[in-house]
Amino acid sequence: MYLVTCGVISPQDPKAIKIWHDFNESFPGWESGKKKDEFPWSSVAIASFIMGDYHRALRFLAWAEETFLINGRTYPWYVLESSNLVTLTKLADKANEANLAPLARN
Numbered sequence: 001m002y003l004v005t006c007g008v009i010s011p012q013d014p015k016a017i018k019i020w021h022d023f024n025e026s027f028p029g030w031e032s033g034k035k036k037d038e039f040p041w042s043s044v045a046i047a048s049f050i051m052g053d054y055h056r057a058l059r060f061l062a063w064a065e066e067t068f069l070i071n072g073r074t075y076p077w078y079v080l081e082s083s084n085l086v087t088l089t090k091l092a093d094k095a096n097e098a099n100l101a102p103l104a105r106n
Contacts, residue, residue, distance in 0.1 A: 001019060001020065001023060001043075001044060001047040003016065003019070004016045004019070004047055004050055005046050005050060011050050011052065016051065017051075020047070020048075020051045020053065023044075024053075024056075030044060030056075030060075031044075031045065031048065031056040031059040031060040031063060032059060032060075032063045033063055033067060038076050039076045040060075040064055040068060040076065040081050041060075042060070042064065042080070042081045042084035042085055043080075044060075045057050045060035045061070045064075045084065045088050046084055046087055048060065049088060049092065049095075050091070054092075054095070057088060057091075057092070058092070060088075061085075061088065061089075061092070064077075064081075064085065068081070
């Protein structure tokens with residue numbers, strides 16, 4: 001996924017599509033915190049948005065807000081998660097402005 005988020009391969013590349021599909025098959029529910037570790041995986045949410053999987057990215061935003069943000073950003077939330085959240089929010093704002101996706105924002 002980092003190949004996509006870092007711009008090494010295009011999200012339309014068949015390799016990227018397969019990586020994203022396989023990831024979601026292996027980690028269903030990651031966007032709602034359903035995984036084996038307690039870390040938020042905000043970098044995955046950025047990949048989700050770049051891949052055009054807006055619904056998972058937005059579910060992540062809602063989950064992160066409910067789980068971490070309203071509770072004072074407790075561990076394991078840390079500065080990289082906050083940075084990724086800013087990036088994800090900017091991506092969502094740009095998509096709204098360009099009417100790229102029907103995004104509901106709080």
